[in-house]
Amino acid sequence: MSFSDELHTAAKSIWDAQLEHPYVKGIGDGSLDEELFRNWVLQDYRYLKEYARVFAWAAAKADRLDSMGWYAAVLNVTLNTEMELHRQYAARFGLSAADLEAAPMWPTTRAYTDFLVRTAADGDMADLVAALLPCTWAYVHLAQELAKGNPPEDQRYADWIAQYASQEFAQAADWLKAEMDRLAEGASTEKRARLMDLFVLSSRYEWSFWEMCWKGEEWSI
Amino acid sequence: MSFCEEQLARVRPVWERILDHRFLKETRDGTIADQTFATWMRQDYLFVEAAIPFIAALMPKAPTAHRRALGEVLPVLERELELFRERAAATGVELEDLKPSFVNHAYVQFLLASAFTRSYAEAFTVLYVLEKAYYDSWMAVREGIDRGSTWYPFVENWTSDAFKAWVEFLAANLDALAADAGVTEREGMAELFELTAKYELAFWEMAATGAGWPCLEEET
Numbered sequence: 001m002s003f004s005d006e007l008h009t010a011a012k013s014i015w016d017a018q019l020e021h022p023y024v025k026g027i028g029d030g031s032l033d034e035e036l037f038r039n040w041v042l043q044d045y046r047y048l049k050e051y052a053r054v055f056a057w058a059a060a061k062a063d064r065l066d067s068m069g070w071y072a073a074v075l076n077v078t079l080n081t082e083m084e085l086h087r088q089y090a091a092r093f094g095l096s097a098a099d100l101e102a103a104p105m106w107p108t109t110r111a112y113t114d115f116l117v118r119t120a121a122d123g124d125m126a127d128l129v130a131a132l133l134p135c136t137w138a139y140v141h142l143a144q145e146l147a148k149g150n151p152p153e154d155q156r157y158a159d160w161i162a163q164y165a166s167q168e169f170a171q172a173a174d175w176l177k178a179e180m181d182r183l184a185e186g187a188s189t190e191k192r193a194r195l196m197d198l199f200v201l202s203s204r205y206e207w208s209f210w211e212m213c214w215k216g217e218e219w220s221i
Numbered sequence: 222m223s224f225c226e227e228q229l230a231r232v233r234p235v236w237e238r239i240l241d242h243r244f245l246k247e248t249r250d251g252t253i254a255d256q257t258f259a260t261w262m263r264q265d266y267l268f269v270e271a272a273i274p275f276i277a278a279l280m281p282k283a284p285t286a287h288r289r290a291l292g293e294v295l296p297v298l299e300r301e302l303e304l305f306r307e308r309a310a311a312t313g314v315e316l317e318d319l320k321p322s323f324v325n326h327a328y329v330q331f332l333l334a335s336a337f338t339r340s341y342a343e344a345f346t347v348l349y350v351l352e353k354a355y356y357d358s359w360m361a362v363r364e365g366i367d368r369g370s371t372w373y374p375f376v377e378n379w380t381s382d383a384f385k386a387w388v389e390f391l392a393a394n395l396d397a398l399a400a401d402a403g404v405t406e407r408e409g410m411a412e413l414f415e416l417t418a419k420y421e422l423a424f425w426e427m428a429a430t431g432a433g434w435p436c437l438e439e440e441t
Contacts, residue, residue: 053338110416111327114334121337122278201326208323208435219419220426 003184004177010196011203018207023214030152039213041090042103050113052078057120058128092156108212112205126183130195134202137173139164224399225392228414235418240361242425249362259314261428264325266305266316271329273298278336279344323434324427328420342398346410349391350417355379356388
């Protein structure tokens with residue numbers, strides 16, 4: 001069993017809970033209230049900005065030139081392509097670029113992105129990839145599972161599923177999984193346990209992100 | 222009006238809720254459940270542990286004049302941890318294999334992310350607010366708590382003359398940093414000032430309710 005398979009096993013109950021989450025199921029069958037989906041559109045935009053920073057740290061810390069190039073390419077795509085696609089997608093829900101920029105970062109988004117950026121800054125490459133991997137991998141996993149059912153009638157949800165289930169996203173997840181396996185090779189038991197903790201924590205934040213979008217969130221004051 | 226005064230006035234609604242929090246009132250009145258206080262002890266022990274790398278991460282960005290003070294606070298934090306261990310041993314509170322609650326985890330990530338990605342003045346703002354919040358909070362407990370309370374050593378720790386002087390040092394230097402800051406940086410400082418205050422309030426609430434993680438099993 002590869003290390004990334006071990007990570008998946010450790011977080012399987014959380015990933016299963018994501019698949020069972022009413023928000024995710026609602027995207028899959030198209031029943032999710034559009035107003036609730038706007039929460040994801042707004043919060044994911046804020047998330048992407050910080051997510052890009054993690055790739056910048058990764059490019060700075062990578063041990064091999066090809067890895068450095070891969071992270072730099074993802075950083076470029078995230079900043080200069082994906083965020084523009086996100087703005088175009090948001091427009092289909094009546095949200096302008098100004099709306100996206102003005103949206104407050106909700107506590108779970110703040111906590112999750114601070115966790116990623118902090119780990120990227122003070123951890124090593126293996127730590128960084130362990131924390132980053134659940135986002136990339138779980139989205140592909142969820143979308144591919146949703147794609148097994150009938151596509152939702154709302155084309156906007158169907159496009160969401162198609163995007164994250166695409167070969168392009170799957171290849172990115174596979175690359176990161178292979179990178180995780182390479183970085184964990186020969187690591188001590190303690191180090192592997194730490195990587196597993198980081199992976200499980202990010203998986204929990206992934207679940208929490210759906211929960212936040214489902215219920216809405218605000219600071220207690 | 223200094224930057225600290227201006228910002229404290231701006232976040233007054235949050236600050237008032239911190240000082241009025243039932244955790245502090247019940248600690249002061251001696252009615253707090255041992256289990257509730259133990260939750261705070263376990264979580265704050267983890268927080269103090271995390272404060273050490275936070276201070277250390279500020280060091281490379283710190284002006285030379287700040288380095289001595291930042292360096293000297295590290296052994297103070299180690300002594301705080303010792304205080305927690307001593308009180309835990311005296312009261313039967315377990316401090317092994319602790320897991321941070323969601324709020325604690327989020328707060329700690331916020332500290333470290335601020336230290337790594339924001340300017341020194343912005344991260345220093347976070348340090349000032351969290352220390353000021355503790356000084357004010359424990360001062361509110363001090364007014365009325367039984368000096369023989371099991372928890373009084375914590376009150377003494379964060380209301381001591383030495384801690385007061387540390388908070389005053391932070392305030393004076395934060396005001397100086399704000400005076401030198403441009404508009405954008407000052408806005409960032411104000412943003413982090415407010416966020417830190419909110420995390421302080423959320424921390425007391427977490428301690429009072431024992432809230433763990435919002436999904437799956439609880440781990441506090």
